[in-house]
Amino acid sequence: MSFPVLTVNELAMKFGTSEVFKNISFSVARGETLGLFGKSGSGKTTIGRCIVGLEKPTGGKILVHGEDILSMGKKEFRKLRPKIQMIFQHPETSLDPRMKAFENLIEPLKIHSGLKQDSLLKRGEELAELTGLRPEHLVRYPGHLSGGEIQRIVLARIMALSPDFIVADEPTSMLDVSVQAQILRLMQKLQRETGVSYLLISHNLEVLRKVCHRIAYLENGTITSIENINRGIKT
Amino acid sequence: MKNKNSPFFILLIILLTCAILITSGCSSKEENNAKEAVSGMEVASGSDAVSQQEGDSEDNTLVLGEMWEIDSINTINGDGGTLICEKAAVTETLVGANEDFSLKPGLASSWKQLDENTWEFKLRENVTFHDGSEMTAEEVKFTLENVIKANTKVASMLKVDTIEAVDDHTLKIKTKEINPILPGILHYPDTAIISPSSFDESEEFIKPIGTGPYKFESFDEQTRILTVVKNENWWGGKVGLDKMILKGIPDPNTRAMAIENGEVDFTVDVPYSETDRIDAIDGITVEKYKTPRVYKLDINLKHEPLEDIRVRQAMSYAIDRHAIAEHVLYNVGEAAAGPFLPTMVWANKSLSPYTRDLEEADELLTAAGWVDTDGDGIRDKDGKSLNLNMMTYSARPGLPPMAEAMAAQLKEAGIDVEIEVMEMGSIYDRKEKGDWDLYLAAYNIAMVPDPEYILTNWYMTNGTDNGPGYSNQKVDTLITEARKITDLEERYKKFNEVEAIVNEEQPMIIVAYYGCAIVKKDHVKGYVFDPTAHDYRINAGMYIEK
Amino acid sequence: MKYLIKRAGFMAFTVFAVCALTFFLMNVIPGGTAELILKHTLIGLEESATEEQLSQISSRYNLDDPLYLQFYWWVKEAVLRGDIGTSYIYNKPVLYLLTLRLPATVQLAGASMAIATLAGVSLGIYSALQENRISDHILRIVTLFGVSMPGFWIALILIIIFSLKLKLVQVSGYGNLENLILPAAALSLHSVAAVMRVTRTSMLETLGQEYIRFAKAKGLPVWKIISRHALKNAMLPVVTVIGFQMGNLLGGAVVIEKIFAWPGIGSLLVDSISARDLPMVQGCVLAIVTMFLLVNFIVDILYTHLDPRIRYG
Amino acid sequence: MSLLEIRGLSVEFPAGENAVKAVSNVSFEVEEGETFGLIGESGSGKSVIGLALLRLLPESAVISGEVIFQGQNLFSLKPSELRNIRGKKISLMPQNPAGALNPVLKNGLQIEEVFEERRVDKKEGMKRSLKLMKKLFLTDPEKLCTLYPHQLSGGMRQRLIACMSLSFEPELLIADEPTKGLDPEAKAGAVDLFTKIKKEYGKTMLLITHDLDLALEVCDRIAVMYAGEIVELNEASKVLNTPVHPYTKGLISAQPRNGLVPLRGQSPSRIKLPEGCFFNERCRCSGIECSKKHPEIKKHKGGWVRCHFQSLQ
């Protein structure tokens, strides 16, 4: 196995006196999908948020390419941010409702690349194509898009940053079965094409078994076992 | 549990809260009454006052709509002196005044000046206080000494050194310096005589016990209703009313509506514009009088264009005093000439008000170099427009509209005036800084029935009310000379001369005499207007005849 | 309990801050305090004061001391002895004057609040149930114009109609219920409309909820659905609005008290401000803010009663 | 005769100048004692049917067609008659248990009120309910009654609602998306719950769900809905194991355990429905006919299918 993209070491989180989780350790290799299974309220989402830096754990280490993001300075971390991205559970709030889909899509490009308008448009279209979006979707406001369409835009938007690692927090639990399949397949396709790694958080074991290389089981605030699904790691 | 889940439970709670609030209001009222009772005050409880109010169908009770809030009944510190003496007729002063402001005996039957600094007052005999005790020189001395202690204004005017009770009915007053107007000051309501029993043991003022035609009965501090009843044993003879209830109604509109609605029998100063309409109502009469107060416009002489006497005269010609008196004051007041009412004995009767003359104003302004060169309707000189500001305040309702009217009239003469209606504090501040041009105010001109006080304060260099900063050697000399003259004729002559000079020089423009509109029900009989009173005076002869 | 303590502490802080604000605000007002005290007490509004009189007043009320010291003393006296000063103008303890005036304002505001609540809530419910029918439209248009008219204008019109034309009530006065009717009606008008609108909206919103549908599916009759299921839920935002209306009522009371010569705190405050009677202003502000905070505190407690989902510590 | 017969039911919601066609021309029958499943993805119009039956849709909805329940057309009943049916003969188990319980009323009261209108003694009724609650895996039901809905877990709330809906042993129970908004554990519990309900009561049930597992587990017959109309109707095992309609096939193979094969595209706009088959654009085996002519529903192998090519399947 190649050098892990992400390593989580003895991560712990406390709110006041109650422990949400502790002793969370795992690592994800390039091009790998690690499933994180747990019941609702088991702290899976919080782990995901800690990894992308939206919350600060109370203990442990998170290493991205071997660097501890928790001990980084604000500026340094901001540089690293594009590399670790997150897909959220609720599509209805995942895009800025006051910006058209396309603006949402190219926002990260605007922040990070000094691209001119023309090239922005071009790159945006490329990304839209990559995620199977049609122009009619791009000129609408998120309020007029379906959950599946929004998750596609979210994926396109994330891919704009060419991330190494994506935390997907129940990305399909709010979607219909047929759409769920679409999105999961799209994620797999993107993984094949770019070699991105996923941490797929879900309470649906069937889904995890279908798409993950390994599954970590979260119980009572700690990882009890990591199961290898016999799929081999594609690079 | 059932109950709590009921939706009407919410309404119940809300109502309950409101009810608690209301009852708490009531209960605290009771508490107050209890408190008042403890402190020994004879104050009617709220409900008593109400029943009195309802019971005013008693034939000979007058309900009076007073123009100020009734806050205090303390006569010696100046808070309630005017009210208790003039409007409630509970107390009386040593000296009285006639309609022409000459003095007449009051509680003192006569007085004379023994030497430059000594006065002797003979007191009226057989005058008793409402508590039954007789008024002697001791009580008078007690009153005056207390007033001097508590009331700096009166003290500074009286300039008293010592007071001595020579015998029961003779009082000797020594002043620190010569003070020819001393008897006049003793006409001032704040010097009204009260019995020492008005105070409690700890020398706190509790209630006014005077000698007047009406006795203090109660004052409800909460509803602020003052009730006085007939003094059967008044030295002056028969008293017309059995009872008088005084309610403070500070808003002129409300006063008008109250008398129209029959809630009060007598009130003053309804909005001037309403006087004619109310007079036309059956059963209500409006009488308009002049009172010793003038509307005057101070001019800041330190301000360059206003230094010029011609500009000031032009302004005076531009102002249409008669139109203002008729249309702004609705004839509650009159166009003014000098600072004194023509009816006053000492007034310079040869003066007459400036009449509007825009040509004269134009000539004077042109002569002074102010011409409208740029055609914007405002005169200018050396590239500067004739822009002035005019400060005034709204405590007296006639002032703001008068200012607006004058501004428009001055504009016709090519003078631009911006009006600023301000708080007293701000006006004071601006005057301190000298950052003003014109100041319209209403001034009392007979605080003391003598011209010296006003002329000194207004026109002498550094006089306390010399707002314009006027300084004229001749005026100063005349006033200083007149002060020492005890012969009234001679005194007044000097003062007339001063009036003539300032009328010519117009350091302040006297616009109009203040008026007073007495509004009363026709069944109120026997009312006599007293021009020497501050607002109005209730006389003992008033009665009700339905 | 913990919540209550926190809440009380916060209220104390707010009261303190408001007092401090008032104190320093009043002291930056141009014009000498001493001069104005003199004008309002001894020498008369239009006369000038002498230097001697000014310095006498200044030393009597410690006006020459630095502001922070003056404030410190005020706070110290207030906290230690419950003495919030003596009015310059009335020459009496502020607390005493407040106890004289407070009941009037409490009565006025309380009555107005009662009217606003009763009328507002019932009209709001009626309007919601008649949604988009003629009576609903009329009610909403009437209240819209009602809120859009300046309060004092309404008050004057009410006086003209009810006192002068119909001769139903007295123009001014204080003491009995009859006198309370017009001022309370005039004062509450804006609040009635506000409460009505919130009730209507909230009622409509509640009626669209799933549990109302379920109640219908249970076969409950309409009146029960409304009285049991809708009303209590719809009341939640209304209760908050009623609390806030207290602020409007207290503010509006200033004007209404002036017009009706109602001896309350509002008119006292206005007079005290222009007379620069600082201790009196402080006292009035203290009373008004405390009243406002207390009412909102009660509203909060009420809210927790109404909504079992909220439980404070 | 069947217990419930729906003939040509259409529901439209006006939206500006257009109308959203939520349900178009749906007909099916529910036999006495059977559990009938309506399945479909979100927005397929299945829940609207459930609400339309009991006339619980908002007033703006335009409904046509007939619903015959025990020989009565529910759409022509007077409100009072309808109330007698609601809750008593037909009861609705609403989706979203969190929203269906009034948050400010205690659970006990909400159960109690079911009896209020039925002239059943409350104590008697409560006893029955308590028994029922115990049967439906609720421990300590007495205590539950004194709590507020927010103090219960999702699964408990759902059981509580089930309990309310069943208290009267209605002829027909409509369960609207019973698993929506539940956490995974509670979802698993729902299968047990419904199996139990079915077993214990054996009454007729109309189960509206998007959960294929639940439908397979509980239902006798299933109708699959797509874009507001029924595309396939047959015995449950047949529909889910040997589907005929391409949409049903796609739906099943999109399940993770069946290979996670995505259906391409998405449901058509409901304002402007396509001329031909609604599923045409997404269909893997559409022909020329499919884009031109809207297919009628036809009998096929003991069930019904709405496809031009059903004979080819």
Next chain:
Amino acid sequence: MVDTMDNAFAKKLKKEDVLITEVYGSEFSKRLFQRKDMLFALVALLLFTGLALFAPFISPYDPNANELRNKNLSPSEDHLLGTDYLGRDLLSRILIGARTSLSIAFGVVLISLITGTALGCAAGYYGGIVDEGISRVIDVFLSFPGVIFALAIMGVLGRGVFNLMLALSIVQWAKYARVMRGQVLSIKKQEFVLSAVTSGADDFYIIRRHIVPNAIAPLIVLATIDIGHVILSIATLSFLGIGLPADVPEWGAMLSAGKEFMRTAPYQTIFPGLAITFVVVIFSILGDGMRDILDPNHEGGEIY
């Protein structure tokens, strides 16, 4: 940016899907035209603003020129709305007064909107001590009845248009700040903000691009309705004698000055009173309409 983007896609859209843009494109204006009351209010507002703007040209008389002999006249051919207590033409004064009233109201609302938004945003976004500090200030300002506060501030500042604006703004801003804070608190937790954070956007970018645009709608509604409230507050302050200088034609001051003549010359209060009422009504309707348009989830009108 958005326009070029739309244009770029418009070309492709023609082939693909014209219908959709037609349906979703002109949402705002469509909703606007669906509401007749809103249209009426807009037209009335335009009318009022137009009158205010062109007041100096269309008013028949100099609003400050008085002719004492013609005081307190009822409406006539010469003076369409009559004259006031100094014989000034009421129509001219109401027209010029519209400028004063409207511009003060706009000014106040703008100042408090900007201040409130900025402070509310800072409090909600940064939380912690910043929030604690700002929130306490907001609470203090809100626990003070507005009119009384304005009264005190006007006492400090003295009369004048600018001072009045300042005083009312000081009273108003806290309301906006509180609403803004609440909005920001809920928005900053939403996923699209979080994803902007994970994209590496800085605070200023997030506030500017995401927080403010999404939080501002209720504030705009509040501001619209508030314009009417401010006009009412001005009238109240004028009534208490501390509004504007007496000769500045302003509706509240006119109404207040005319109250003395309510019975002898009622038109002096009727016309300014109606002017105030109408403008307040207009802004209430507008605000309510805005609420519906900006927030389609909010069902039904609240006002009128």
